[in-house]
Structures are given as C-alpha cells and as structure tokens.
Amino acid sequence: MRTIKWIFLGALLGVAALPYLLFQQQELPAGTSLRSPDFEYSEARLLIDRTVWDREREQVVRSHQIFDTILQEIESAETFVIADFFLWNPWRGAVEPSGELRPLAEELAEALLRKRIQSPDLPILVITDPINRIYGELGADYYARLAGAGIPVVFTDLSQMPDSNRVYAPQAWFWSQYLPTGKLGGLRVVPNPFDGAGEKLTLAQLGRMLYFKANHRKVLVTGREGSAPRVVIGSLNPADGSANHSNLGAVVEGAVAIYAAHSELAVAEWSAMDPQQVQGEGSQFVARSIEKIRQSIPRVDSLPRAREGAPRVAWRSEGAIQAELLAQLNAANADTRVDAAVFYFSDRSIVKAFTQAIQRGAQVRLLLDANRDAFGREKNGIPNREVAAELMALSGEGAIEVRWAATHGEQYHAKVLRVVGDQQDVLCLGSANWTRRNLENLNLEANLLFQDAMEMGAAFDAYFEALWTNADGYEESLPYEDWAEEGWSLRWKTWLYRFQEWSGASTF
Template sequence: MDRKKIKEWSMRRRVLTIIACLFVLVYIGIVLYHTYKPLPEGISHDGTLYRTDNVEMLTDLTFSQDRSKDGMQHELQIFDEVFSMIDRAEEFVVADFFLYNGFYDEKEDFPELARTLTDRLAEKKEENPDMPVILITDPVNNGYGSYKSEEIRRLEEAGVEVVVTALDPLRDSTPVYSGIYRILFQWWGEEGKGWLPNPMAEDAPEMTVRSYLKLLNVKANHRKVVATEEGVLVNSGNPHDASGWHGNVAFKADGPVINDVLKAEEAVSRYSGGPEEFPRTEGEENPDGQYGVQYLTERPILDHLLEDIGKAGEGDEVWLGMFYLAKRDVLSALVEAAERGARVRIILDPNENAFGNKKTGLPNMPVAEELIEDSEGRIEIRFYNAVIGQYHTKLVYVKDGGETYISSGAANMTERALDDYNLESNLRIEAPADSPLAKKLDAYFKRLWDNEDALYTLEAEEKLDGFSQAQRVVYGLQKLLKLTTY
C-alpha cells in the first residue's frame, strides 16, 4: 500500500474515532442530564399533615382454601367506593389512574372496571356539563401514541377532560437505553398505522415500532387516586379489567388533604398540556381529629417511610404487604429495625404471574433471601398464595408503642417508584394504636398471616426452594444496569 493510501486510511480512521468519541460524550451527557435533570414544577409533592376523624381502609382480596382455583373467592370493596364517590360528587371529580382499559387474554370473567368507570365519569359530565370532571392517565392506555382507546374516546365525546401524561419531561429510569432513544429515536414520533402485536392482549389494537421504542423507556404515571369535594381515595388498584381480582388496599380521607391532592394532580396536568387550574374545596381541618393524613408523591414517600421505620425498636412491629420490594434503602431500614428488636413481618407477591404470563420471581424471591440472611432470620416473610392475579398491595404499617404510621397507595418499594422517576401517589397516616383504623389493620394482617379462614399465605421456604442460581444472576445484572420493569 503506497503512502498516499496509508495517509487516507489514517485520516479516515482518525475522523471515525473523533465521531465515535463525540457520540460517546454526547451519549454520556444525555444520560447524566436526563437521570438527574430538574423535575417539572409541582412533582415530588410533600404534603402537609392534616388532622381528621374520618379515615377508612378498603381492601380487595382474592383467595382460595388451597393452591387451586377451585372455590376461589373475591372480596372487592375498592372500586365500588370509587364509583360511589363519582356518583355522589356535586362539585368536581379528579381521577388519576395508570392502567385503564379492558384488554386481556386470560379466559376469566373479570369485573368490567374500565367500562364501569367510563360510564360513571361520562354520565356525571353529561348530567352536569359545568362540573369539572378530569381524568389523568398514562400513555400505556393509548399504545404510547399508536391509537386512542375506546374508553378515552368516549370520555372525550362526553366532555370529560382527559389528560394523557407527558413522560419525556420525567427523569429516565433506564438510562442505558433511554440515552440511545433520545439521540436516535425520539424524533420519529409514535403515530402511524400499527402492525406489531399489543403486549396488553391479542385483540388490543396493534402498535407501531416507534411506540414500542418509547415503551422500552419503562416510564409511567403510576398514580392511582380519586378526589371529589367529599374526600380522596388513594389506592393500589387500577381500573383495568384483568387487574380486577388483584389483592389491593385503599385509604379514604376527608378535609384539606383534598386540596393537596388537587394541587399535585394540577401539576401533572399543567406540564402535560391539560387544564392549568383545578378546582379547590373549602373543607376545614379538624384540629382535634384522631388521625393525621398526608398526601405524598414520588421521593417524599421514601423520605417519610424511612423516618417512620426508623422509629421501630424493641417491642415494636413493622408490617409490609408489598407487590415489589427492592429499594436498598428500605431493605436496610427493615434489617436495622429487626436488629433494634422490632418484629418485622412481610407478605410479598411471588412475582410468578402477570395477566396469565409466567414471571421469574424477580425481584421478590432474591430480596426475600437477602432479608432473611442479612437479618439472621429475624425478619419473617410469607408469600401470598396468588392462585390468580397478583398480591398488588403496597402497604407499610409501623407500630411504635402507642402510635402507628401507615403508608399506602401506588408506590412499590423500588428505585423506579421512590427515586423521582415514576409518578406515584401515597397517603401517609398517623393513628393511635388503639384506634379503629389500627385495629382494622391488625385484623387484616393477622387474617392473612395466620390463614384464619383460607390459604392466604405460604411459608417463604416453600417458594424459595425452587428459585434458581441463574435467576439470582439475572437479578444482579438488573440491579447493576437498571434494566428492569419494576
């Protein structure tokens, strides 16, 4: 090869090296910025603690007397109350729900939650044209831009204000992928004629490649809350038909906390292009109320949770009922509480089923092993006997002497939920240990832990014996690379 060709090849290689280095620098810069960038105004809401005498716990449970579907029973309270709140509303309805559709493949007769919610909201607006009726939801329900769901279409026709949450302004929880997405793919948009199968169900509308590329960012408005002038209901359940038999918990409260919810939801609407001003209620605080209630979203959920678990010591109790448990700060706090002498008991979903599809047990299986080992057996764990559906509850209950601290709502104990990535919603409650609410929580956990009238929970060892080393390796890689769906 002559000198001229060598020089040309050297020059080309140098140019390619410079381009590659520039790409890497731009990629790293984008990853860092979108992982730590400022949040939209009003996100990560740390609400005021208000006093009230009116806090109600509602539960959904699906259970069997054995490990089969034979004789399966359902106790469903939550969405009956959601629908009743909408029916009784006279001034406004504001709702924010993550999964909101009727798509599923399973051959089960699930409750028609999506259709019923649509009926209630549409009828309320049609009967009261001047009343603000607002639904905020996640773009998963319109295939990330591939189509408009029948539920959303009908609500809009009825005059309901539907706000599909803008996810791009939120921080990136899967930075390894999202950096590539932002450089190469986000400019394409999502609309067009879909041809790829919808992961929600076979008969759901098909999706475009561009929508799939957006889906892989794994970002969400994961909130689940309803507010009217009567009160707020903060929930772990979705108005999604195939979620209708999940185990869930909700808490309902009244008073000024309603306005905190409206303020937090207004922030999502404003940055997503929806209404910029939400209604407010004139409900007054009862300063002598026996309960303290506080609306929290995103990171403040974790901050208060760690503080509350940190109060538990010798003779105290910590209960968790949880769908996903993986946040390292929470795991450490639980181990430390057990070391201080608190009795820590946890009921986990086995993470083996997602709408009829088999899952691998991540993250709860390896996390359960870690907690038992790190606490030297002090932490007690049982897995819910999920014969169908999931134990989808997100509930933490700390008993510290004569006081109790409760955190419940949409937030799983994971980085995506608690580190300002997803939009989340929890109600934090302070209650006397001898209050009706605390007694109801005691009865709820005792019923499940002791299998009082059905086979609700199973010994941890029964589930962990079948968990493979390969799955542990996958879990380790997921933690390292942040390539998870939880």
Template sequence: MANKTKKITKKKRPPVKNKNQKKKHPKKKHKFQKKYLLWLAYILLAFVIAVSIFHVFKILPHGVSKTSSETKTEHVELLTDVTYKSGDEMNYDQEIFEKVNETINEANDFIIMDMFLFNSYKTGDKTYPDIANRLTQSLIAKKQENPNMRIIVITDPLNSFYGSYTPENIKDLKEYNIDVQYTDLNKLRDSNPIYSGTYRTFFQWFGNSENGKLSNPISSEAPDVTVRGYLGILNMKANHRKTLVTEKHGMVLSSNPHDSSGYHQNVGVRVTGPIQNALIKSELAVANMSGAQYSASDFKINHNSWRDDATYSVQLATEGKIKEQIIKNIKKTQSKDRISIGMFYLSDRDVINELIKASKRNVKIKLILDINKEAFGKEKPGVPNKPVASELVNRSKGNIKVKWALSNGEQYHSKYLLFEQNENKNATMILGSSNLTRRNMGDYNLESDIIIKGKQTDEAFAKLSRTFNDAWDNKEHTMTAQYDDFKDESLWKRVMYRIQEKTGLSSF
C-alpha cells in the first residue's frame, strides 16, 4: 500500500500589528465630517444674518433722506385725478398728466423726470389711456426739437422686471439719446431682512439677461421674465418717486405714467421757485447713485428768488424725513383742528398712534382709504387698511371717522394729508409719492413729498379741501362708502398686517 503523504500547507500568519497604529473607525470619520459641515452651515448662517443686519442699518447714499429749507412762492397749482360713477357711466376727470406733458413741452433747457412705473403694459382686457406712450413721445419730440437739450429719465428696474427685458418706450427714449437711468436699488437699505440677506449673499451677483421663459406676473402682455427677475422682485424695494423738474417748473405727484394706472385717483402739485433747486439736487443724487455723474450747479432755473410776502411756503422731504414732517404736524394739532387724509396704504405704527392721541385732544380726523382689494391686477385681502381702520375707529371710540373710496376696478391711489388749524386758519398739506407705511417712510424706498403751508383760503388749499369734502359728502356723486359697509375686524388680518409691517414681507 502506497504511503499517503499529507500536503503540508503553511498557515498564513495574521499581519503583525503596529502598536502605534490606530484602528480606523468609519463612524468617527463620518461624525467628524458631519460636525465640519454643521459648523460650516453655522458660519454661513451667521454671515447671512450679518449681511441682513448690515443692509437694514447701513449708511444711506449721499443725498437720500433729506429735508430742504423752506422757501416761498406765489405759484402752487394743485392737480387732481378723480374717478367716479354716475349712473351707469364712468367719469374720469384727469388733470395730472395733461399738466406733465404741458410742462415738458414748455421746457427749453433741461428735463429731469423720475417715475416709478413707466410702461404701457396692461392688466386684464380693459381699455386704458395711452399715458406712457404719450409721455414718451413728448420727451422724444422735445429732444428732436433741441438735440442738445439735457433730458434725464430715472425709473425703477421693476419696469424691466429687474433686467429681464427692455420696455419698448425705454428703447425709444434711448434711440434718441435720452439718458435713462435704472435706479441702483442695491445701494438702498433693505426692508425685509428675512429674505434680503439670502438674496444679497447668493443671488444678486448673477445679474440678468433678456432671455426669460417664465410668465410675467405684472402683465400677461409683457415679455417673459427670468428666475433672476423673480428673485429680484422678492427683495421688495423700489424707487417709488414721481417727480418732474425743468428750468420753469417742478412737479411732485402720487401718480405713475403707467397705462393700467390711468384711471386711479391721484393728487399732485406744480410749483415754481427755489423749490425747483431742491428737486434737482434730490433727483441728481439718485441718478449719480445709479452710475451717472451730474452736477446740480449745471442746471439753472428761471425762478431762483422769492418775496417774503409770497402766498405759499414750500419744502421738499424725501424718505424718512417725510415721516418726521408728518409726525411733527400731527403733534401740533389742537382741539377743533382738522386732519383730512386721503391714502392708498396706511400701516405705520407711529402715525397710527399719533392720530389716536390727536383724537383724544379733540382733533377732528377724517380718512378716505382705499379698500386694498386690488394691486397690479391681483386680488388683495384688504390689508393693511381694513385692520388699521378698525384699530383707528375702535381705539378712538369712534372719534376718528373713516370712509372707503368706492372702486370700479381702479385704485384710490392718492397720498395726502391736509392740516387745518381752527384758531388762525393756517393750513399745511403734505403730498407726493409716499404711503404712510414703514417701507415708504422708513428710509427703505425712495420717496418724494412736498410740504406746503399757507392759509385755508389760498387756492391750492381750498381745492384740496373741496376735493376731499366732495368725496366725503357724496353730494354730487357717490364716491365713498361708510366704514361699516366694508369693515373687517377679523383677528387673522390684524395679525397678518402687524407681521407684514414689522418684517417687510409685504407689498405695502
């Protein structure tokens, strides 16, 4: 029998462990990576918060938030756009843009115009007046008449949906070498830090291009827009001014040269005198903030002096200085004085509280407010005016009277306060672009208002008082509704308004 031999195989010895070699722990490595990413997220969040805080409180650009010195003038022309229904017929008594075009046609040396909404894009199927194109043609005709004339048009980038396209009227102006300046909103403070810190950190660097594929939320007939345009509009800030100044006249308005806004109710003034210099300085500051290099000394006006006994005293206030003037004038009122307010948006807490205090001094306060049921063709829930009206009426125990401007698709877009003193019959009006809101009067938006002082019997004051009382009394036409007809005291709207006002996450 053959001897069986066993195959001897050597067992592999396990590798000798190096005493200094540590065991690898995948879980520990994963925890380290997670911790690293978490700290990176904390740092990024802290940076975004820091950016948000900085841009809420940063120093304002040169020339912004100013009050001019008081000057005198004989020439204050109050202008109104009034809309009302008589039977089945709509009536539109419009003065403002007739006077704007007239002022442009009369100019010989320069035109500086700053308008928030300046386009002809329409909402819905309603027919609107051809405001934007007519104003565009007036400017072009003036440039053709005098090619060396300095014409500066300042507007808000909302008109291009933040660079998503160029409106046709802007193309036409540029074709005739009219200087169009889109306002550089990034230079301004941010009113809604919850979003703006993220926007400034991540999105603002991408710019924009005119190849949008998304539907335009402003108007279905406007060009498509980009994602970057949507990111821009969510930052909720604006150059909201509506002014015009030439060597002959200055104008401060609440109305926009925007076709779909053509039937809104509005007020404005045309003035002459040294107040024109204040308008020039104020508007060139915005142009220069946005990349231009103009000097106010190069723009000379025709009415640079005044008589001390002139009828009116006038003063320009912009941005946060508007609020200072309004609060100061409310605080000055005494028993039996009158405050009449016509306003599109009212939400500022300081103004609300001062009005209630004034009512307790037996000041007679009346407000005509927009119902806030429509803006840019979109339905709104009545915020902020309905909860604010409820607060004013209830906290004043009915001493503050509120009526609603009746609407037939248009807005009660006026923005004015009229103060009438009982004892000496003096009067003060404050009007222009600014709503009574945190965004409009808190050094966030660009705004421009004029403060005019005189006697109640002076023509401009008499006309504004007559305009307000005609709407309040409904003697000739039914223009306002009683507070109870549309009051809304729901808690959720009151809470929503307060949150929106405080955070800036709102359209007002």
C-alpha cells in the first residue's frame, strides 16, 4: 500500500509539472548571455581582497582592494554611476557580532549618498537582487534613503530568467494556480535565516526563496569627462557577512566599460517594467536615469575593436562565460599551464573539460575553497571536495594538483581561470562560480576575459604562486590531503552533489 501511495504521489507531481515544462518561457531577456568583441584598454589592474591569519602576531590581516577601489571610483565619477551587486546587506548570519566585520553595506550606501550631494544632477542607478529585502519589504533602510535622495533602486525581476530548481519550480508554479495563497502566504512563521534577530519571514517569502534564483553580478561602471568609462568586476559582495572573504576582481578603463553599461541598463529597464521592483518613484523614475546615462555613452555598434596583437579584454555574461571556459580548456594541451582559483566547482561540462585537458597533458593546479564555512555555519564540503577527488583520481594519467585555501571562518570566494600556452595567454574572472546555476543562463553573471594581457596575467601569476607556496609567510593554502574526501563519505556526498547540481535544489 505504501508503495502505491508513493507511485501515486510521483504521478501527481509529474502531472503538475507537465504544463510548466511545456509552456515555461525560456527566451532570455535583453542584456544577458552576451559575448562582446575584443576591446583595447587604456588601464587595467588586478584587484585583490585577501584575508590571512598572522600566526606570529595572532591576528587577522586584511586587504580590501576591490571594495576600496569601488569607493574611489564612485568618488571620481563625473558623468554617471551604475552599481549592480548581488548581496548588499548588513546581515552577518550566524557570525558573532564583533568589530571584525567591516560594515561594507553601509559604507557603499554612504558613498553613493555623498556623491548625490556633491553632484545633484549626476545620474546614479542602483541594481540589486531581491534577496536583499528577502523577497518582501525587509531591506536595509539605506535603500529608502537612496531612493529618497533621487537614486533609483531596481530589484532585479528574476521572473524574467529561467528557473534553475527543477524539483521545486514546477510544483510551485502549478499549485500557485489553484491554491489560495493570500492570507496563508502572509503568515510570518519562518525563522529568518539571514538575520537571527530579524523579523520572521512569511510563507510567501519562503516560497520565493526556494526558487534559488539570483542576479549574481558584481559590477560598477562609472563615467568621466574627457576619458573612457571604467568598470570594476569581480567576486566581491558588499555585504557585512562577506567582509572577510578573499576575492579577486579587476578595474578596466576603456570600451568594455561602455559595453558593460549597456548590458546593465538593459537589465534595469526590463526589471523596472514592474513598479514593485523599484524602490522610489516607480518605473519612470528609473527610465529617466537610464536615458540620461545612454545619452552620455556611445552605442555598442560604434565601439572600436582591438587591434591585432594588442592586449585586449572582452565582456562575457551568463552562458557565454561557460562557453568561454570550455573553449579555453578544450584548447589546452601538453604545452599548457592551467591555474584556477574557485569558490564553487560543480558544473559537469567544466569537469569533463578539465578531465580531457589533464589527459592531453596540460599542467593543472586547482586552488579551491574547502566549502566548510558559510556565514558562521558549518558546511559539508559539497561540491568542491567531491569534484577534487574525481579529478585527483586522474593524477596517474596527467599532471593535476589540488590545494585548499586556508580559511578561518571566511570563504575563499574567487572565480578565476588562467591559461598559458603556445597559443593562449588568458585570464577570465568575475562573478560566476563554476556551477550549472551560474553558467547555464540561470543566474545573472558578469566576467571579464583578458587575452594577451601580459601585465594582468603576470599579476595573477604572482598572486597565485604566493598562495600556492605560502611564500608571503602566511599559511594561505593547505595540502589536498587536509580536506580530501574518501570512502563512504565521498560516495554519498558525490551522489548528493550530482543530484543537487542537476536539480538546482541547492544553494550552489
């Protein structure tokens, strides 16, 4: 009888999912999954946020190059500012309140508000993810302060993007058509997972959260009089709970910043079509800022392409990032060195590409987060330890080494691929973790691809080598054996990771 019940339930859920699977809109909105031409640049710098433990002095040593550069770029802006950040909130999760977490969220808001006072007519546009108000009205007060100062805040309309959670989304869509959700959805009965002291969440907020959808970009674009705009892209989230994470990013001056601005304006435009996604005066409030910024920058089709042999940079977003990573890895051979620094690595196509590159003789080094910490909570190592074990099993077939970032409660949050060979001199970095959600047109993501960029590549090489060898006198990386997964633990976690990766029923 119990078996029959489960069969009936499975059939019911399958029937519920069928209309969703048949009719879900899959067309991507404007400004997404973009592969720009190659552009030259007048300036580019690698930016490093680094947290290490100094054993001799028994204290944490921090560097916030990315965030400090963001503040400087806002201060220096003359014609416009576009800020698009995924996590931008003061929540600390389960981290104990202390003075050790820099208040990034408030600092960023204050920088924008100061800029508004200094330049009352400067168009400033803020784009962020609705998680920062927990899919309701529980956002920090600075969002209202920004809107009150004439800075439109657009919460990305994630309904325009495909759903990643294959288990939950079909059922949520189906039952929402037939079940009354008004009063029931408004019940505040769910403990707040982001802010232990915060207000409880409604069932409706929980329902939105379980879609696991995100605008995961981390982009700042600023304009100047008489010179090209500048763009900052990286892995930094300006959230207090992320303040100690180690991150990588870049600041670039040139045409790629204009391309980035057009992509961001498109995201703001289709998100603001729903007035509920706007903090402030509504859609027209956003439209005026968008129009002023567009008038101050050239059209995309007028941007000059890079000359042959010149250092160049290109914009890659969403699925175009995956395509680029695969193209570079598929070109790797016995004369190629591949270094990667990654927070989450689970995408099966990227795993396969690494496997084949190793078998062709490429020299591969992976510096991975051990996936053990998340805002004061302990994690189980999925997915990085399972993928690392899979690739390390190839060590007899080729050159593959894995080390773990030596974290102390924070996360090693970089997302970088470096490939150097006879025909390759590539550095690809930005917001995108190497997961299905991040790389298959499900999240909003933004990366920069540098080619023949000797100074940028050399800067990353020096950084990576220092971490890999602990050359700066700090313990910044650990041997593979320290967090290697094996035995039954490896088997069941591999099954779980593969299901989570396929289904989207996870946070990575």
